[in-house]
Amino acid sequence: MKLRYNKQNVMEFSISIVVSEEISALRSRQRHLDRRRREALDKLIDLKGSIRVFCRVRPLIPTSNLKTKSLVTVEQEKITVQSVGIKKEFIVDRVFHQESTQEDVFLEVKPILRSALDGHNVCILSYGQTGTGKTYTMEGTDGKLGIVPRAIQELFSHASEDISSTYSFSISMLEVYLGSLRDLLAPRQPLFRHNECSTASNISILATKSGAVELEGLTDVSIPDLKKANQCLTRLTIKRHGATEEISKLWLIDLGGSERLLKTGASGLTMDEGKTINLSLSALGDVIAALRRKRSHVPYRNSKLTQILSDSLGDGSKVLMVVHISPSEEDVSETVCSLSFAERARSIKSNKDVSEDLKILKQQRLAGLDKEICDTEQELKYVNEQIRKSEISLEEKKKLSSSTYQGLSDEKGSPRSTLVVGQIDATESPQATEKPKSRLSNGSIPHFMSSTACSRHRHNAVSHSVSIKPRLTKSVTRYPTELSGSQSLSYSICKNAAKARSVAFSSSVSKLKHLPVKSDQINISSNSIDSTAASAPKRRESFGSRPGNYHYRANVPSNDIDNGSHNA
Numbered sequence: 001m002k003l004r005y006n007k008q009n010v011m012e013f014s015i016s017i018v019v020s021e022e023i024s025a026l027r028s029r030q031r032h033l034d035r036r037r038r039e040a041l042d043k044l045i046d047l048k049g050s051i052r053v054f055c056r057v058r059p060l061i062p063t064s065n066l067k068t069k070s071l072v073t074v075e076q077e078k079i080t081v082q083s084v085g086i087k088k089e090f091i092v093d094r095v096f097h098q099e100s101t102q103e104d105v106f107l108e109v110k111p112i113l114r115s116a117l118d119g120h121n122v123c124i125l126s127y128g129q130t131g132t133g134k135t136y137t138m139e140g141t142d143g144k145l146g147i148v149p150r151a152i153q154e155l156f157s158h159a160s161e162d163i164s165s166t167y168s169f170s171i172s173m174l175e176v177y178l179g180s181l182r183d184l185l186a187p188r189q190p191l192f193r194h195n196e197c198s199t200a201s202n203i204s205i206l207a208t209k210s211g212a213v214e215l216e217g218l219t220d221v222s223i224p225d226l227k228k229a230n231q232c233l234t235r236l237t238i239k240r241h242g243a244t245e246e247i248s249k250l251w252l253i254d255l256g257g258s259e260r261l262l263k264t265g266a267s268g269l270t271m272d273e274g275k276t277i278n279l280s281l282s283a284l285g286d287v288i289a290a291l292r293r294k295r296s297h298v299p300y301r302n303s304k305l306t307q308i309l310s311d312s313l314g315d316g317s318k319v320l321m322v323v324h325i326s327p328s329e330e331d332v333s334e335t336v337c338s339l340s341f342a343e344r345a346r347s348i349k350s351n352k353d354v355s356e357d358l359k360i361l362k363q364q365r366l367a368g369l370d371k372e373i374c375d376t377e378q379e380l381k382y383v384n385e386q387i388r389k390s391e392i393s394l395e396e397k398k399k400l401s402s403s404t405y406q407g408l409s410d411e412k413g414s415p416r417s418t419l420v421v422g423q424i425d426a427t428e429s430p431q432a433t434e435k436p437k438s439r440l441s442n443g444s445i446p447h448f449m450s451s452t453a454c455s456r457h458r459h460n461a462v463s464h465s466v467s468i469k470p471r472l473t474k475s476v477t478r479y480p481t482e483l484s485g486s487q488s489l490s491y492s493i494c495k496n497a498a499k500a501r502s503v504a505f506s507s508s509v510s511k512l513k514h515l516p517v518k519s520d521q522i523n524i525s526s527n528s529i530d531s532t533a534a535s536a537p538k539r540r541e542s543f544g545s546r547p548g549n550y551h552y553r554a555n556v557p558s559n560d561i562d563n564g565s566h567n568a
């Protein structure tokens, strides 16, 4: 009896060795495939262009006062604007016509999101005249979700599928207002006047010797799950713990309206705001143009916006700018200005010097890389599934004869993959030590994110307004209720996948608070914010960022904009 028991144990022991070796081989294949996928994706993005400028044409919105003829005709990469005495052609990397859907736009965004998960800094910017659809593209509406909610869903979904790494996400929001930086997630200080709060903050832009940008003092909120991400929704930091550790920033930037000040008839504070925004946009155009021309000097220092984005626009980063235009006659001069900006940023006048043969070759190469990525991802899925099954089988064997397997388990037990969402563990990351003074909220949603009576009132008022109101101020959009549905679905997928893989949720963010500043940080600039400045900004740029965490956006929390709404 004893002998039989031993024989059985020996057999199970041998099987478990075989399974462990299988897992080991599968993991090695997994690493190889992941490397191949990344390389193919990098090549694909480089071939398409790591800085791309798109144009999206808003549909004509007929009103009783306006002529409703479209002045714009489009082809794949060409836009022609034709009006009395004007006929101009502009070339961009891709045109989204009036009927293009949110899905069409997101399809172009997807590859660079993957790139963000792979450790590259990514910047998605929405540019254009007020009322041309910048916010529609970035955030969308009920049932027509924009880039931001889709991106968050996509990132969480990939993170839950990738069993070779663990991920943590965090979010920050930042606004540049009249050249000052404002932390939109900082705890709010009540002001004397009813319903007003300040977002006073003292944020410094720091650059390490390697060029990485950090925003010291900026609040960073971990995202514990997809549902909470929906409520913040602007800027993301991705931290991947795999064979190596990678931190990347994903900036989602809804820029202030680009209209010319003469047209808006602005004066006083509004004029100052407009000037500052235009200077920032112009500096941004210069930087992108210099990068696309591969100039040795890139003028990052010319605006706060470009300083903050300097490590997310250049080498190794992926940039996508969507320039929005209106097709209507009354906007023709703004449309021409926006398209001139797009062309300047793109810095290539036309593709006519590129021969047809070369274009075909490029298309073939792109298709080949696309296929390689697809095939590799398919195989990766298969390998991941095999690893999962083998791990379960090994686990069962261990349970059957735990004493026999004790030694084996110590030596051969394969590492369990863990999905960590919303975790920042400073002890795991050398970079994390570079974020000493940042205020971190431990995963709870900051006060300003919950709607106030005032913001609810305004939100209701806005949703009852039928006509487009071009405005200079952006408001933070509460994510459409429908989004919660689709995102909670993904969240449950995350949760299930995570459960199967022993998901760990931890909240070690507080450790970051006490870490020392790295000595190689150079303070570029700092600014303090007048707490009374919360009142009435009309046009704003804002974005979120943080070392190792990212995001940005040009919106203002609802509490903060009650006085800021403005019709251009």
Ligand SMILES: Nc1ncnc2c1ncn2[C@@H]1O[C@H](COP(=O)(O)OP(=O)(O)OP(=O)(O)O)[C@@H](O)[C@H]1O
Pocket (backbone or CB within 6 Å): 057, 058, 059, 098, 128, 129, 130, 131, 132, 133, 134, 135, 136, 137, 141, 256, 257, 324, 468, 469, 470, 471, 472, 473, 474
């Ligand atoms: N592609 C589109 N399809 C359908 N509706 C659109 C599209 N683009 C914009 N709109 C609608 O046009 C209106 C203005 O769009 P939106 O508010 O996004 O403009 P904006 O450029 O962000 O303006 P602002 O600078 O004032 O924030 C909204 O009602 C929006 O839903």
